[in-house]
Amino acid sequence: MALPAELMPVQPQHRFDEGMLSAxxxxxxxxxxxPLTVNQFKGGQASPTFLLHSPGQNHVLRKRAVAKKGSTLVESIDRDYALISALHAAGLPMGQPKLVCLDEAVIGTPFYLLDYVQGRHFRDPNLPGMDAKQRHAIYEAMARAMAQVHELDPLALGLPANGTGSDYLSRQVAALVQQYNANRTEDIGAMTRLLDWLPANVPQDGMTSLMHGNFRIDNLVFHPSEPRVVALLDWDVAAVGHPLADLAINCMPYRVTIPGMGSLQGIDFIDTGIPGEHDYVASYCTARGLEGIAHWNFFLAFALFRVAVMAQGIYKRGSERAPATPTVKAYAAVVRSVANQAWNLVDGGDD
Structure with missing residues (x-):
């Protein structure tokens, strides 16, 4: 029987003793x-995820291939499970946590288990196959779900997220600057100026919230027939940080095209029903009771800079292999175009 599109057989590097797990x-x-049947969800090489099927039950198993910085695999999984449990208890749409296993003897690494949430999983932000009304409703639901995350009080809930919140942007910018300099392969004028401009222009607005950190449409599960988010996935980089950084990262499909990922650049927003960036941000503001967003261009520039730094890292690693593939070469163009776009938001002028 053919597997659903989001599943594949367990990959060789992630296989484990399924008999030990069943016991x-x-x-x-x-x-x-x-009996237990195991398949692997596509993607997620740093935190491979598996669907466990047994009679009358479906669960999601998540483990880590790489520990979080400064943590062991056991500490990382234990922290992840504590976060997921706290978010579920706070009422966010999540699969119910079932158990955490820190004994590496069972499958070779620590892991945790959640109930599997049935629903629709969209990988293309253009939402092919839907009509305009359906697309608009899906984007409205995504904005509301993100607002729900940002309305949580991390301190009151005791969420074990990374970061202290108030200095999140400064720390992130500093880390990204260091990462880019370590992977730099050529001089790009716009990127060089951003390295100086961003640290000197971090907004001091005092806004903090829980951040998902990778709030993309493909990390959401929607109700099988309703425009409603029923599960939020992939909390690996969650932090106590700045909500508008989360929003700007979420808006990147409006701004950039990355090899292998969908983009909203160049589409007809009226014809497709997908809200333009301005209208989408307005929906988020309405959901949170905000009158508007100050320093929006900074947050967009920050998110674009983040994309450029990640693309530079991919290009540097890929170009060290011989020969570099066309996809790897495409990342070099992403760095330059995204850096120029970010600099145009704050000052202007292409390089």
Whole structure:
């Protein structure tokens, strides 16, 4: 039987003893009954994710291939599970946490288990196959879901997220500057100026919230038939940070085209029903009761700079192999075009 589009057989580098896992679940998970079938979700190489099917039950298993900086794999998984549990208890749409296993003897690494949430998973932000009304409703639902995340009080909930919030932007900019300089392969005037401008122009507005950090439409699960988010996925880089940085990162499909990922550049927003960036941001502001956004160009420049730094890292690593693939070469063009766009937002002038 063919697997659904989001699933694939477990990849060789991520295989584990499924018999050991089945025995562990029989002993530790109420109502679990063998036989157990395991498939892997596509993507997520740093945190591979698997669908576990057993009679009458579907669960998601998540483990880590790489620990968070400064943590062991056990500490990373334990922290991830504590965060997911706190978010579920706070009422965010999440699969119900079922158990965490820190014993590496079971499958070779620590892992945690959630209930699988059935729904629609969109990888292309253009939402092909939908009509204009449906697309508009999906984007409205995404804006509301992000606002719901940002309305949570991390301190009151005791969320074990990274960061202290108030200095999030300064720390992120400093880290990105260091990362770019370590991977620099050529001089790009716009990028050089951004390296100086961003640290000197961080807004001091005092806004803090829980940040998802990678709030993209493909990290959301929507109700099977309604325009409603039923699960928020991929909390690996969640932090106590700045909500508008999260929003700007979410808006990147409006601004950039990255190899292998969807883009909203050049589409007809009226014909497709997808809200333009201004209208989408307005929906988010309405959901949060905000009258507007100060320093929006800074947040967009920050998010674009983040994309450029990541693309530069991919290009540097890929170009060290011989020969570099066309996709790797395309990332060099992404760095230059995105850097120019970011600099145009704050000053102007292409390089």
């Amino acid at each position: 562990y679940l029989q002993a530790n998970l109420a109502d679990f009954r063998p």
